Amino acid sequence: MQTTKKEIGLVWFRSDLRTQDNSVLQNAIKNHKSVIACYCFDPRHFETNPFGFKKTEQFRTQFLIETIKDLKQNLKALNIELFVAIDYPESTLNTLVKKFDISSIYVQKEWTSEEITTFENVQKNLPQSINYFETFDQFLFHPADISMGFPAIPKVFTEFRKKVETYSRVRFSIENTKAEPIKDIINESTIPNLKDLGFDDFETHPNSAFPFKGGESNASKRLHNYFFETKKLGFYKKTRNGLVGTDFSSKFSPWLANGSISARTIYWAVKTFEKEHFKNQSTYWLIFELIWRDYFKYISLKHQNNIFKIGGILKKDYQWQTDKYLVNKWINGETRSSFVNANMIELKKTGWMSNRGRQNVASFFSKELLLDWRIGAAYFESLLIDYDVHSNYGNWMYVAGVGNDPRDRKFNVDLQAERYDPNGKYQNIWLQQVLF
Structure with a gap:
């Protein structure tokens, strides 16, 4: 039976650029027979900020382009088409909502000022009948599981760490399921290159400590290499203050930053390593750093724009x-x-x-x-x-x-x-x- 347009859900990707362990994506697949997705290279992200710097320079832009290419391919394997645009989300989403008769949009919940403004612009530009499903999906310890409200987040990290380690749990990673393909779908959108976004091509510096490519496939390769092929995880605490080379630290942060890999995925991989090989201060310390990452997210939830x-x-x-x-x-x-x-x-x-x-x-x-x-x-x-x-x-x-x-x-x-x-x-x- 051919899928009708009203049965299509739309996933708006922002900083959750993965198919593995993505609750936003899986919620859409669960609630709709078919799903489409979109990503916008928002022109505002390439403007000059009040301090005189371009908000996103060439290095992160290149990593982002590589990430979107990988995301598009991985979504294809789930029968989901990714529409890409160099445009404002409020404009792109409006076009897709009309074309596919969308009534539900799924998106990772953000709370910092620029992201809130963008979301509000989208809401103003779309029909009031649209349902938005926002999901917290960038934490190790989910907000619903930390046993404290945002105003109660401790002033000092150690207190926060001890509380979440004692009273909270890390949710299991979410298994992928597929959507039904949409028959005869046409997607003429293309992924931009550096020149399209105002940059010249460049070569990665030969001495770079981060010569890796973007995308969840490369994040997965790095995790497997650092944990299971080289077992460098077992020395992380001793080497993490290094300065030269690729392996003094895990280098997961770029993939974590744009959501190419989830903190949960890394956590459960550490647990697998500890079960299959050994457990020591280094295996714990990588989780310790993930908790620091969570802490700063909760601090921004508590203090909002005061962080700026x-x-x-x-x-x-x-x-x-x-x-x-x-x-x-x-x-x-x-x-x-x-x-x-x-x-x-x-x-x-x-x-x-x-x-x-x-x-x-x-x-x-x-x-x-x-x-x-x-x-x-x-x-x-x-x-x-x-x-x-x-x-x-x-x-x-x-x-x-x-x-x-x-x-x-x-x-x-x-x-x-x-x-x-x-x-x-x-x-x-x-x-x-x-x-x-």
């Missing part, structure tokens, strides 16, 4: 500067610290920086140069392949002294360089780049 304000969630009144000369010195790796400089050059040339590097350059920016931390956060948003709004602003607030660090620490970048790059190997790799 200069006083942060503590509403502290520091004397911040906006000196463009100093900002550019930091961006271009021309500060007094060779360690900071090396990290900033790596970021500029690859779109990547280690966790240790991020803490140091952010502390130097806010605590030594005394610059408005939001400028640094906006620059990270522009350049980082693994930009995630909650982790980015949560970490910047933390380091700047307006967030969740009860000790308000300042990193001694000189001592940090001696400790983590004692032979200058990392600094030599990137400082020589300024000569070329």
Whole structure:
């Protein structure tokens, strides 16, 4: 029997760009005989922000293009067509709703200001009769399972961690099911390339610590390699503060950031590793880092737009500067610290920086140069392949002294360089780049 248009559900992909363990997608498949999907390369994501940086630069854009290509292919295997546009979601969704007589739209629930505005624009532009099914699907511990409301989220991470570890559970990953194919469906949309989005083609830097491609297929390959082929997971806690190479850390963050892999998938893979091989501090520590990721999401749910304000969630009144000369010195790796400089050059040339590097350059920016931390956060948003709004602003607030660090620490970048790059190997790799 041929599927009628009224039986079609629409999945609007945003930062949940996967088919595996995707409750938004599976809800649509469960409730409709057939499903279509869409993704919009929103022009607003490529505009210049108030601090003078393009919101999304070439590195994350390339990773996103690769991700959408993979998503389209994987959705095809579930009999779902992905419609792609370089356009505003409110316009694209309106077209698809009319063409396929859509009455239900499925979407991952977002809560930060820009995402809320976009969702409101969509609602204003579509018929009031449309049903929206928003689902929280980017957590390790689902909001319904943490035994506390958002206002009760603790001020300090350790308290949050102990509560969720004691009283909460991680949901099992969701098994994929297929939709029924739509007969004679026509999809003339195409996935853009870099030039379509205003960028020149580029080659991945040979020294990049993140030479990987986007998409859930590549996320799965990386997980399998890091856990089960090389068993590097078993040494994660010892190597996670490394600076050089691909394997000092898991490198899952870019795929997590755009939803190519779920935190649940990683968690249950750790549990499988522990069952099949061994359990130690390193296997726990990777889960520990996933809980940190959750924590910053809950902090943004609790404090809303305060995470974007200069006083942060503590509403502290520091004397911040906006000196463009100093900002550019930091961006271009021309500060007094060779360690900071090396990290900033790596970021500029690859779109990547280690966790240790991020803490140091952010502390130097806010605590030594005394610059408005939001400028640094906006620059990270522009350049980082693994930009995630909650982790980015949560970490910047933390380091700047307006967030969740009860000790308000300042990193001694000189001592940090001696400790983590004692032979200058990392600094030599990137400082020589300024000569070329």
